[in-house]
Amino acid sequence: MSDLVIKVESLSKAYQLGEFSTGTISNDLKRWWAIKRGKEDPFLSVVEENDRSKVGVSNMVWSLRDLDFQIAQGESVGIIGRNGAGKSTLLKILSQITYHTQGTVKLKGRIASLLEVGTGFHPELSGRENIYLNGAILGMSKVEIKAKFDEIVAFSGVERYIDTPVKRYSSGMYVRLAFAVAAHLESEILIVDEVLAVGDAEFQKKCLGKMNDLGRSSGRTIIFVSHNMTAIKALCNNGIYLKNGQLVSQGQIDSVISDYLSSNRAIADANGVISSEQRISGTGEARFLKILTYSQTPKEIKTEFYFGERFLIEFDMKVSKDIEDVFIGLHLFNVYGEKIAMDMPDKSYRPQGVKKGIQRFTIDFREVLMPGDYFFGLSMSHFYSGSDIDFVENIANFKILRDSFNDELNYPWPTIHGYTQVDSVWNSYTII
Amino acid sequence: MKPQPSAHWDRIITHKSGLFDLRLKELVKYKDLLFLLVRRDFVAFYKQTALGPIWFFIQPMFTTFVYIFIFGTLAQISTDGIAQPVFYLSGIIAWSYFSDCVIKTSNVFRENAGIFGKVYFPRLVMPLSIVISNLVKFGIQLLLLIAVIIFYEIIGQSAFNPTIYLLALPFLVLFMALIGLGFGMIVSSITTKYRDIGFLVGFAMPLLMYATSVVYPLSSLGGKLKMLILINPMTSVIEGFRKGFFGEGEFGLYNLIYLIVFSIFTLIAGTLIFNKVQKDFVDTV
Numbered sequence: 001m002s003d004l005v006i007k008v009e010s011l012s013k014a015y016q017l018g019e020f021s022t023g024t025i026s027n028d029l030k031r032w033w034a035i036k037r038g039k040e041d042p043f044l045s046v047v048e049e050n051d052r053s054k055v056g057v058s059n060m061v062w063s064l065r066d067l068d069f070q071i072a073q074g075e076s077v078g079i080i081g082r083n084g085a086g087k088s089t090l091l092k093i094l095s096q097i098t099y100h101t102q103g104t105v106k107l108k109g110r111i112a113s114l115l116e117v118g119t120g121f122h123p124e125l126s127g128r129e130n131i132y133l134n135g136a137i138l139g140m141s142k143v144e145i146k147a148k149f150d151e152i153v154a155f156s157g158v159e160r161y162i163d164t165p166v167k168r169y170s171s172g173m174y175v176r177l178a179f180a181v182a183a184h185l186e187s188e189i190l191i192v193d194e195v196l197a198v199g200d201a202e203f204q205k206k207c208l209g210k211m212n213d214l215g216r217s218s219g220r221t222i223i224f225v226s227h228n229m230t231a232i233k234a235l236c237n238n239g240i241y242l243k244n245g246q247l248v249s250q251g252q253i254d255s256v257i258s259d260y261l262s263s264n265r266a267i268a269d270a271n272g273v274i275s276s277e278q279r280i281s282g283t284g285e286a287r288f289l290k291i292l293t294y295s296q297t298p299k300e301i302k303t304e305f306y307f308g309e310r311f312l313i314e315f316d317m318k319v320s321k322d323i324e325d326v327f328i329g330l331h332l333f334n335v336y337g338e339k340i341a342m343d344m345p346d347k348s349y350r351p352q353g354v355k356k357g358i359q360r361f362t363i364d365f366r367e368v369l370m371p372g373d374y375f376f377g378l379s380m381s382h383f384y385s386g387s388d389i390d391f392v393e394n395i396a397n398f399k400i401l402r403d404s405f406n407d408e409l410n411y412p413w414p415t416i417h418g419y420t421q422v423d424s425v426w427n428s429y430t431i432i
Numbered sequence: 433m434k435p436q437p438s439a440h441w442d443r444i445i446t447h448k449s450g451l452f453d454l455r456l457k458e459l460v461k462y463k464d465l466l467f468l469l470v471r472r473d474f475v476a477f478y479k480q481t482a483l484g485p486i487w488f489f490i491q492p493m494f495t496t497f498v499y500i501f502i503f504g505t506l507a508q509i510s511t512d513g514i515a516q517p518v519f520y521l522s523g524i525i526a527w528s529y530f531s532d533c534v535i536k537t538s539n540v541f542r543e544n545a546g547i548f549g550k551v552y553f554p555r556l557v558m559p560l561s562i563v564i565s566n567l568v569k570f571g572i573q574l575l576l577l578i579a580v581i582i583f584y585e586i587i588g589q590s591a592f593n594p595t596i597y598l599l600a601l602p603f604l605v606l607f608m609a610l611i612g613l614g615f616g617m618i619v620s621s622i623t624t625k626y627r628d629i630g631f632l633v634g635f636a637m638p639l640l641m642y643a644t645s646v647v648y649p650l651s652s653l654g655g656k657l658k659m660l661i662l663i664n665p666m667t668s669v670i671e672g673f674r675k676g677f678f679g680e681g682e683f684g685l686y687n688l689i690y691l692i693v694f695s696i697f698t699l700i701a702g703t704l705i706f707n708k709v710q711k712d713f714v715d716t717v
Contacts, residue, residue, distance in 0.1 A: 004440070015715060096445070096552040098714040106441040116550045122472055124479045133472055136465035137551055165479070 004108070005189055005221050006071040006094065011103035013064040013089055013245075063089045064100070064245045071238075073109075073188070076222040078236035078253055080229070080260050083280075086245040087225045088193060091115060094223065095191050109188030109221075112138055116193070118178030123167035127158060127177055130166050134181045148184045155210075156180035183210045189221045190214060194228075211235060229257055229336035261335055261373070272301075272315075274392050282390035285323060286354065288378050291315035291396045303398045307371055313363040313396065315378060317354075325351040325384055330363065331377035333393075340374075340419045341367065351383030368421035370413045371402045453707075459554045469561035470568065488572045492528065496520045503647045512649040512680040515591040518580055522673050523646035525573040529566055530612050530666050531637045536562045537616020538633050541624045541713055548714060555710040556703070559620070563613045570605070581677070593679035597672055600688065604672045607695040611665055614698030621702075621709040645670050650682045662687075665694045 064086045071077055079087050092098045093105060095113030120137040121130050131152055135145040145152075153159055156177040158169070166174055192211065212235060214220050226232050232239070232253065239256030241248045249259040272292035294312040295302045305311050313330070330343040343363070346352060377393040478484035499520040503509045511519040537559045541548070544558055584591040623630040641647075644666045653661060661667050668687035675681035 007441075092549075092714070097549060099445070099711040103446075105445040107443045107445070108441050111552075113551065119550045120547045122476055124476045125472060129472070129475065133468050136462070136468045137547065137553060139462070139553060140464075141461075142464040142468075 003073045004070050004106075005073045006108075006223075007104075007106040008067055008069050008094075009104045009106075011064055011067040011090075011093065011105060012062060012101050013086075013093065013098075014060050014101045015063045015089075016060055062245050064093070064242075067103070067242075067247050069240060069247065069250055071221060071223070073221055074219040075238055076224065076236045078232035078239045078256075079223065079225045079242065080227075080232060080239060080257065081242035081248075084244075085242040087242055088115075089245075090242070091191055091193055091223070091225055107189070110139070110186070111189045111191065112182070112185040112187035113191040114182045114193065115191070117175055117182060121166055121174070121178060124165055126165055127153075127162040127169070130177070131181055134178065135185075138182060138185055139187070140185060144186060152180045152184050155183065155206075179207055183207070183214070187220070189223070191223045193225045208234065227337060229261075230338065233257065233336075257336075272396065274395055278392045278394045280391045280393055281388045283387060285321060285389050286317055286319040286326075286380060287390050288380075288392050288395075289316040289318055289358070291376065291378065293396055293398050303396075304401055305398065306401050308368055311365055311398075313365050313376070314360065315396075316358055316360050317380070317390070318358050319354050319356050322353065322356050323382075323389070324353045325382055326354050326380050326389065327351050327383040328361075329379045329381075331379065331393075332367075333375050333377060334414070334419055335373040339377075368423075369400045370417045370419050370421070371400045372413055372419070373397065373399050455554060459556055462554055462557050465553060466557050466561050466564070469557065470565040473561070473565040474568070485572070488569055489576050492521060492524050492573055492576060495524050495528075499524070499647055509648050510652055512651055512674075514649075514674065514678045514680050515584055515589060518577065518584065518591045518678065519649075519674070520647065521577050521580060522677065523644075523670050525570060525577060526608065526670050526673055527641050527644060527646045527666060529570040529573075530608055530669075531641070532566050532569075533563055533609070533612030534616045534619065535633060535637055536566070537613065538619035538623055538630060540616070540620045541709070542630070545714075548710075556706065559613055559617055559706070562616070563609050566612075567605070567609055577677075591678060594677060595675055595679050597683055598676035600672060601676055603688075604669050604676075604691070607691040608666070608669050610695040610699045611691075614695070614700075614702030617702030617706040618698070621705040624709055624713045640664070643667075649674075649680070651680075662690075665691055 067090070079090060081087050089098075091113065092115070093100050094107075095111060095115065097113070097115075118134065120134055122133065125133065131149065132142065132145055136142070153162055156173075156179070158173050158177050161169060161173065166177070169177070190211075208231060211222065211224075214222065222235070224232065224235055236253045238251065239253040240250045241256045241260045243263065248263070249256050272290040274288050274290060292301050292314055293303055293305075294300060294314060295305065296310050296312060299312065302311070327349075328345055331339055332341045332343070334340050345361070375393075375397040376395050377391075378395065379391045380389045381387060381391075382389065474485075478487065481487065483490070496517055500516050503520075504511065504516045540558045540562065548555065581592050619629055619633050643661060644664050645661065650658065650661065650667060650671050668683065668691050671681040672683040672687060672691075673681070675683040
């Protein structure tokens with residue numbers, strides 16, 4: 001049972017950043033000449049750690065650095081990490097789409113990778129023709145596809161349109177058909193990138209269920225990349241956590257997820273200063289500077305509050321020029337990075353103007369949250385174009401503590417109570 | 433966990449994989465994909481067109497009309513006594529096969545970057561499918577040539593004058609395909625890094641036609657110019673066609689040997705370069 005199917009030894013991959021075309025001929029010649037004389041590749045010696053928040057001196061970075069891990073048959077492994085940690089690169093190397101710079105990858109059995117659904121779908125061809133084409137691209141033989149054809153069509157639920165060109169499909173139908181083909185691949189190892197982020201909720205559930213079946217019943221090995229910790233937890237028994245191309249932890253999925261989450265928390269600065277690492281995107285016309293949470297009376301900086309306690313949020317932003325149509329949003333996330341709520345200054349969804357200078361906002365936060373760990377995100381965007389002026393995440397992490405009347409340590413608050421307390425008034429009376 | 437012997441693994445990928453690690457065996461496993469891609473090219477080609485496959489005939493026919501007018505009537509270039517329509521048509525279908533192969537194959541990385549970046553399959557399948565689907569198209573157009581020849585027989589102006597070289601026809605087609613494939617793979621590999629080459633091919637192929645005996649017979653040239661034109665392997669192919677069908681043309685054993693050597697060389701060079709580039713082109717395109 002515990003046969004190894006993947007073994008990765010000191011795997012590294014260097015990427016060249018920026019322009020390829022300028023100076024490539026001269027660089028290529030230099031490189032060729034150095035290797036010819038038996039020297040080390042001059043461009044690999046200056047490769048830097050992949051930290052996208054820092055500006056490097058070299059235009060080569062290590063997208064992956066010295067990874068060592070092994071995966072046994074039947075394991076389902078979740079790969080987690082922030083954007084740019086090297087997750088997709090790792091998947092691409094395992095699926096042989098690209099090659100690494102150093103190290104060895106050993107594989108056993110047929111690998112099917114699902115980095116995208118519907119790869120190679122041709123809009124002019126019918127659903128039927130595309131099932132065959134897509135199946136063949138994924139590595140199935142015609143006989144195999146024929147044998148599974150009915151199953152695929154039934155799973156996709158597009159029977160009626162099977163002989164219609166897929167360009168007339170709705171995007172939902174398209175995705176259903178594409179996933180159906182991929183889900184019926186016969187392979188020992190299945191590599192899946194966040195393809196589940198598509199389709200409607202019902203279909204996502206179906207996909208997750210299907211993947212779960214594949215892993216549990218047929219002893220297939222699954223490697224799954226997602227930002228959705230709930231999906232990872234549901235699907236995987238082991239995990240690998242990557243950060244800046246390096247392996248931070250691996251092992252039981254729960255412990256890997258908690259490593260990942262606690263390292264996210266570590267980003268938070270004691271003075272609430274927002275770092276570039278927390279910045280997702282933005283035009284730079286205005287920037288969020290800092291965010292802190294305070295207790296009500298007396299007003300003190302605090303990151304832990306009791307259940308039911310009201311607290312204050314204060315954030316500053318630097319505005320470089322007057323902007324007329326700003327839409328500011330405060331986003332609340334749970335410990336798994338799933339959004340729980342969004343709040344805004346004007347509850348009727350209207351934009352506001354902001355003046356040049358440093359602006360301070362204070363929020364009296366009245367929502368009653370269930371005990372647990374939470375963090376915020378802040379966004380401001382142009383209301384009409386929708387483009388982000390600034391967008392930061394993983395800021396102002398805070399904790400809601402249990403109050404005195406419930407001291408049970410491992411009480412599963414989210415599964416029983418959800419995340420917030422509903423604000424409502426109940427009445428009851430006897431009608432008969 | 434017990435240590436695994438290297439025989440345990442189906443595939444060991446090291447960062448230094450050999451130049452000759454072509455994995456041709458794997459190519460056989462993907463023959464269904466090859467077939468389906470060829471089919472896709474055809475089905476997608478005539479979907480939503482009124483004339484459908486007839487387009488395969490229209491292009492060479494109209495080109496022939498134009499050439500008869502410009503090169504035959506206006507410029508009065510000799511056709512070695514071969515009836516003008518079949519003379520031009522034979523050159524056009526052979527040249528357009530070669531030129532389509534090179535141009536389409538040279539774009540293979542750029543056009544399929546999306547697929548190549550998401551799924552692994554032997555990349556060689558793509559250029560092969562292009563060469564094969566063009567071969568089918570060429571076959572259909574060859575039927576047009578034969579139809580025109582028959583038409584000339586019926587109206588009594590005999591154009592068909594076969595020689596022993598007609599037997600070489602399948603080989604000529606094969607060489608033409610191999611050279612187109614090899615040449616296209618070389619170009620496509622360079623294009624991943626230097627896009628300039630792609631542009632170069634785009635405008636050079638139509639011009640290169642004039643360095644091939646498509647609109648003039650090789651016999652009309654002499655001396656150094658003739659040698660220069662003969663360097664182009666397609667000249668030998670087209671001359672071979674005409675010699676086989678119409679008895680006119682300069683084709684002999686030398687040309688055959690030249691074609692064999694040239695096609696094997698371009699095929700090997702193309703395959704090796706293509707194979708090297710396909711490994712990490714995803715990062716550069």
